[in-house]
Amino acid sequence: MATTTERPFTLSVPPAELELLQKKLELVRLPDELENAGWDYGAPLSDIRRLVARWRDGFDWHKSETEINKLPMFTRDIDVDGFGTLNIHYVHQKSAVKNAIPLLFVHGWPGHFLEVKNVLPHLTAISGDRPSFHVVAISLPGFGFSEAPKKSGFAGRQYANVFNKLMLSLGYEEYVYQGGDWGHMLGAHVVYHYGHKHLKAWHSNMPFYRRPTLFSNPLLTLEEHLPTQAARVAVEKLTHWRQKGIGYYTEHATKPQTIGYGLSDSPAGLLSWIYEKLVSWSDQYPWTDDEVLEWISIYWFSRAGPAASIRIYYEMTGGNTHDTFEGTARTTVPLGISYFPGELLLPPKSWMQMVGKVVFESEHDKGGHFAAYEQPEKLADDLRRMFGRGGPAFGVVHGHEGYD
Amino acid sequence: MSEQPFTLAIPDADLEYLRKKLDVVRLPDELDGAGWQYGAPLAHIQRLLAHWKDGFDWRKAEAEINKLAMFTRDVDVEGFGTLNIHYLHQKSEVKNAIPLLFVHGWPGHFLEVRKLLPILTAKSPDHPSFHVVAVSLPGFAFSEGPKKPGFEGRQYAEVLNKVMLALGYNEYVYQGGDWGHLLGAHVAHQYGHKHVKAWHSNMPCYRAPKLLSNPFLTLEPYYSAAARQRISKSAKYRVTGSGYFLEQATKPQTIGYSLADSPVGLLAWIYEKLVAWTDEYPWTDDEVLEWISVYWFSRDGPAASVRIYHALTGGSTHDSFAGAARSTIPLGVSYFPKEIIQLPKSWTQLLGNVVFESEHDKGGHFAATEQPEALAGDLRKMYGKGGPAHGVVPGRNGYD
Numbered sequence: 001m002a003t004t005t006e007r008p009f010t011l012s013v014p015p016a017e018l019e020l021l022q023k024k025l026e027l028v029r030l031p032d033e034l035e036n037a038g039w040d041y042g043a044p045l046s047d048i049r050r051l052v053a054r055w056r057d058g059f060d061w062h063k064s065e066t067e068i069n070k071l072p073m074f075t076r077d078i079d080v081d082g083f084g085t086l087n088i089h090y091v092h093q094k095s096a097v098k099n100a101i102p103l104l105f106v107h108g109w110p111g112h113f114l115e116v117k118n119v120l121p122h123l124t125a126i127s128g129d130r131p132s133f134h135v136v137a138i139s140l141p142g143f144g145f146s147e148a149p150k151k152s153g154f155a156g157r158q159y160a161n162v163f164n165k166l167m168l169s170l171g172y173e174e175y176v177y178q179g180g181d182w183g184h185m186l187g188a189h190v191v192y193h194y195g196h197k198h199l200k201a202w203h204s205n206m207p208f209y210r211r212p213t214l215f216s217n218p219l220l221t222l223e224e225h226l227p228t229q230a231a232r233v234a235v236e237k238l239t240h241w242r243q244k245g246i247g248y249y250t251e252h253a254t255k256p257q258t259i260g261y262g263l264s265d266s267p268a269g270l271l272s273w274i275y276e277k278l279v280s281w282s283d284q285y286p287w288t289d290d291e292v293l294e295w296i297s298i299y300w301f302s303r304a305g306p307a308a309s310i311r312i313y314y315e316m317t318g319g320n321t322h323d324t325f326e327g328t329a330r331t332t333v334p335l336g337i338s339y340f341p342g343e344l345l346l347p348p349k350s351w352m353q354m355v356g357k358v359v360f361e362s363e364h365d366k367g368g369h370f371a372a373y374e375q376p377e378k379l380a381d382d383l384r385r386m387f388g389r390g391g392p393a394f395g396v397v398h399g400h401e402g403y404d
Numbered sequence: 405m406s407e408q409p410f411t412l413a414i415p416d417a418d419l420e421y422l423r424k425k426l427d428v429v430r431l432p433d434e435l436d437g438a439g440w441q442y443g444a445p446l447a448h449i450q451r452l453l454a455h456w457k458d459g460f461d462w463r464k465a466e467a468e469i470n471k472l473a474m475f476t477r478d479v480d481v482e483g484f485g486t487l488n489i490h491y492l493h494q495k496s497e498v499k500n501a502i503p504l505l506f507v508h509g510w511p512g513h514f515l516e517v518r519k520l521l522p523i524l525t526a527k528s529p530d531h532p533s534f535h536v537v538a539v540s541l542p543g544f545a546f547s548e549g550p551k552k553p554g555f556e557g558r559q560y561a562e563v564l565n566k567v568m569l570a571l572g573y574n575e576y577v578y579q580g581g582d583w584g585h586l587l588g589a590h591v592a593h594q595y596g597h598k599h600v601k602a603w604h605s606n607m608p609c610y611r612a613p614k615l616l617s618n619p620f621l622t623l624e625p626y627y628s629a630a631a632r633q634r635i636s637k638s639a640k641y642r643v644t645g646s647g648y649f650l651e652q653a654t655k656p657q658t659i660g661y662s663l664a665d666s667p668v669g670l671l672a673w674i675y676e677k678l679v680a681w682t683d684e685y686p687w688t689d690d691e692v693l694e695w696i697s698v699y700w701f702s703r704d705g706p707a708a709s710v711r712i713y714h715a716l717t718g719g720s721t722h723d724s725f726a727g728a729a730r731s732t733i734p735l736g737v738s739y740f741p742k743e744i745i746q747l748p749k750s751w752t753q754l755l756g757n758v759v760f761e762s763e764h765d766k767g768g769h770f771a772a773t774e775q776p777e778a779l780a781g782d783l784r785k786m787y788g789k790g791g792p793a794h795g796v797v798p799g800r801n802g803y804d
Contacts, residue, residue: 020428020430023428024428024430027421027424027425027428028665029421029425029664029665029705030661030664030665031657031660031661031663031664031705031706031707031708032551032704032705032707032708033657034550034551034552034553034711035551035552035553036552036553037553037657040553040719041655041656041657041658041711041714042654042655042656042657042658042659042660043655043657043658043661044657045657048661148433149435150435150436151435151436151437152435152436152437152438152441152442243654243719243720243721244654244719244720245654246650246654247647247650247651247652247653247654247655247659247720248651248655250646250647250650250651251647251648251650251651252647253647254443254643254644254645254646254647255442255443255444255647255648255676256442256443257432257434257438257442257443257444257445257446257672258442258443258444258672258673258676259443259647259662259673260432260443260672261431261432261444261449261666261668261669261671261672261673262659262662262663262665262666262668262669262670262672262673263432263662263669264430264431264432265429265430265431265666265667265668265669266661266662266665266666266669267665268661268662268664268665269661269662269663269665269666269669270662271661272657272658272661272662273658273659273661273662276655276658304433305430305432305433306432307432307433308432308433311435311442314442319441319644320643320644321643321644
């Protein structure tokens with residue numbers, strides 16, 4: 001057996017980086033703002049001003065770092081065909097239940113591995129009638145403390161390769177998957193490449209897919225036109241998304257390097273770029289300033305730098321020339337979906353049948369895009385019902401049904 | 405306040421502050437072999453940064469800029485109070501020269517008129533002469549920007565027209581590209597015939613024709629390869645080059661933080677367009693840095709300049725022509741091969757009353773900078789003796 005490259009990971013940002021950040025915070029130049037702008041033009045000045053001041057004078061990164069280091073974190077080398085070795089960072093929290101279900105949790109942008117934090121205790125808990133999970137929360141290549149690929153072309157197949165290899169290297173021949181945002185899109189890729197053989201079932205909290213066409217799915221195309229509340233919400237969100245929501249996406253997918261300079265160099269620039277989404281994409285989540293600053297700091301202090309995290313948009317869309325599901329096809333691997341009302345897009349529920357074999361659906365009345373962070377109990381509960389005894393995906397992982 | 409001469413004099417403290425920022429720049433890495441594919445290349449930005457720190461002489465650039473005849477004056481805008489507007493006003497020695505308002509766009513500025521000035525104001529019996537006014541749009545360079553929402557096409561047009569009237573040019577002609585073009589449609593709509601007598605654009609785009617109202621124009625791409633070719637260029641811009649537009653039209657404040665706080669962020673954001681949108685124009689580092697510096701040192705800061713995208717598109721809910729009906733004043737257009745948005749030439753008549761057309765084999769979006777002789781040549785042809793817009797301004801036909 002080959003020696004493992006797994007090493008325990010302790011987050012320890014060097015003093016020089018902390019000093020540089022402090023210098024920059026002291027030199028911040030803020031723009032003005034139109035009167036009564038509110039959120040109409042982006043992140044409001046008063047919020048950013050307050051957050052910058054807190055970051056400069058009150059926020060205690062060492063305290064955050066100490067808390068983060070309480071999580072069982074590791075790194076290991078993963079070989080990716082054509083891209084050499086990437087050193088990948090992840091959280092690996094085992095449950096005390098030996099036969100817990102191995103679950104890979106995958107974040108998106110502007111998310112990170114810490115989004116698993118709130119849901120971790122629920123998933124790994126021991127509870128007689130509810131299944132338990134061994135949880136692996138990976139930092140995507142180029143995010144958090146994972147290395148980034150050095151050349152172009154790192155897309156769906158490569159991400160899937162990294163995920164699968166990680167789980168196999170941890171001894172999980174079979175596992176399940178949970179994701180939102182890129183976690184959802186990449187889920188479609190992982191399930192396409194490794195479904196059934198390794199990936200036995202998956203769950204998403206971002207029900208998104210390409211639009212049905214009259215040619216491919218005639219009945220589904222009609223659904224948006226039905227006089228139902230669901231159809232109305234679907235169309236409203238889609239319209240809003242297309243008109244107001246895709247500025248960042250289009251820049252990311254076409255010129256990630258250009259926007260990358262400002263994100264690397266300006267704490268205020270990075271803060272506002274991400275904070276705008278933390279607020280507008282969540283369902284009135286009561287962010288504290290320190291929560292926000294810790295979140296942004298992960299990006300600021302990330303191993304590959306904030307600019308690297310943007311490239312996923314370019315690589316997964318061919319520079320905005322195709323959608324993110326390119327190279328995948330529907331699989332029959334069991335799929336569960338959780339619908340949260342504050343999510344960016346809420347297409348008609350029937351659309352998810354195009355993505356995979358929907359065996360579980362759950363609808364909530366609170367929560368947004370960052371479901372694991374905002375509504376950890378609800379999300380954990382959905383996973384437990386999906387995978388627990390009597391649930392539609394019970395026992396998908398041989399010998400790891402979630403109970404001892 | 406009536407007209408005051410304007411001398412650009414960036415305080416030492418501002419230069420010192422920029423220096424401090426440049427000393428703590430943190431750059432990203434780059435993918436191997438990225439080239440221009442992912443945006444502004446790292447090697448270019450590194451080189452420009454090094455020059456900005458150690459070679460570029462802002463005071464020298466400032467002294468050169470101050471050789472231009474610049475002024476400011478207060479302009480009252482209905483509902484917005486008074487804005488102090490900066491402009492260049494270069495008269496020709498030809499008394500009856502044609503008053504011409506030159507309007508820049510983004511990421512442009514008033515200095516784009518620089519190379520045109522000596523050509524347009526030159527005196528000769530063989531071609532017309534112009535008195536040239538180049539306004540800094542509100543929120544750009546050294547003009548004040550509006551402080552509240554709602555400053556849209558009508559208001560920009562009002563400012564532009566009022567500057568010309570205040571200078572004694574009750575009747576004038578207009579030239580613009582980029583926002584200069586889009587605002588031209590507004591100026592022509594609001595003040596056409598009464599004040600603005602003719603206009604010229606080097607980015608002659610408009611909304612696409614509708615099948616029911618213009619069947620032949622709508623169908624042209626189906627049978628014309630030339631029309632299809634032009635449209636495909638616009639499609640390329642839309643798919644791969646419009647991220648900045650969408651961000652600026654929806655979240656100008658958000659991107660504004662990076663532009664205000666990071667010199668390298670601002671540099672990359674603009675430099676990418678200076679290169680991508682020009683026809684292999686041989687930018688020197690000093691040219692680029694002077695250009696970026698005007699944004700960095702602008703009166704209201706760089707973030708103010710991107711609000712025009714939100715203002716003119718209703719936050720990306722409509723196009724920039726909303727509220728500007730087609731005017732019948734004479735329109736001249738110049739087609740440059742590397743312009744970012746190109747539509748079938750037959751569609752230009754939807755934009756206005758086309759009396760002059762010219763096509764070039766070199767030049768891009770920043771025509772006044774890249775091809776000043778060609779652009780000025782077009783204006784001379786359009787307004788000169790025998791030209792289709794000769795004498796549009798009564799008593800000022802460009803010749804003494």
